[in-house]
Amino acid sequence: MRGMISSKSNTGQALAMQDVNAGTKVDDKHHYSSKSYSSKLIFNLHDLWTSEQLCDVELKAGSYSVKAHRCVLAAASSYFQAMFTSDLMEQKQQVVALPTLKPHILAALLTFIYTGNVEVTAETVQDLLVAADMLQMPDVVVTSSNFLLKQLTPANAIGCYRFAEGHHLDALAQSVWQFLEQNFPEVAQEEEFLDLPIELLLRLLLVLAETVSQCSSDAVDAIKASVPLQ
Template sequence: MSVSKLRVYDHCNNTMQALQMQRGNKLHCDVTILVERQEFPAHRCVLSASSEYFNKMFSTKMSEQFKKIIEIKGINKRAMAQVLDFIYTDTIELSVENVQAVLHTASLMQIQDLLNLIIEYLFDEISGENCLHFHNLGRLYSLENLMKKAEECCLENFDTVCVQDNFCEIKLEDFEKILKSEDLIVESETVVFESLMRWTEYDLDARTDSFQRMFQHVRLQLLDAEYIFKEILNQELVRVSSVCRDAIDSALYFHVDP
């Protein structure tokens, strides 16, 4: 006797659509998620299957395992609504305005499929104007791929990045990584030096000691001797540092005998 394995390809989709309708009509829902005083009926089994956060909550001896209403703090009710819709429909609308709130909620609830979708969206939206912000998001939520993409964008668009309002808040190790990179692209090395001065002067007391260390990454040999004399040697931070002056001497010697 032959055995045939048959499949209805829309069965799973149809089932989830039915569960979504049940959720909308508050049918057969066995848990209510409360966010900012708004109630969201849902099914424990669906939440557990989609979210490691809920899976642990409902399968361990946490107090929430037996509660009918579970309050979640620290998230946005609109983001919660979107995340629940994604769990039931695998679809979500993302924009610059809502992506951070959705990312926060998806990260908290450990919904990997949604996190992957958000990263894909951010990859398409990343630019010189926002790459520092996206890099911070990647660090905050431990998204290594997003951090790497943001770093690449920063190196390719440093002329734009270094004039952003939040540039001077960049961490020392991140700034040094940029200046040391062989992939750094700038219209002129003056951009690098002037960005270093602006970054240092933003918090002079805390960053003075780091200045000469960072100064060594400026490619002085790419600068005109006139610019070095008129602009760089006139800086007090440079004049008081023997390390900076030695680097300048080497650069000037290069101009004499390249």
């Protein structure tokens, strides 16, 4: 019996080899996709960063300096990509100064670049948002903007709108403006309302006038004529 099994096994192998030799097509490709590869890569890059291995550039913000990898910065930020791949003088500099960034904000953004994690607080959100917008890091811009919108109240909405408009954060400004329109009666009772620039006040009054059905068309037209609409 043992010999018969062995014989059959050998026969099967021989037949398989004959099929191959006869030109039977065998699949010679195997596609493999690792679900954990990206997370392992990020972990290893973070480890290289924290141990300052293979770093080829140093970033400075005030008295704070930190080493990093040009290719990682360029992959995470369009700002750094343009800086390190164009003819800008920073392309060859070993130390790149970022004087408009606060040290703790640069540290937070670098942590995001190397880990994908960032902590947003009421104390840091505005500085973080402005810096992320400058460095062209849209994920941080979006999460910081969403944080501000969740904190929005009639008491702080005008200040938030002026902040967004002043830093050309158009998407945030548009969302805050919608909040102002929808909550105008409450906003008008807050202290910030008393410090409104005349142009912004007229724009808000125009919105209010257009929502009041009793308002005459002549009154609306008069307000429109005095408001520099965007």
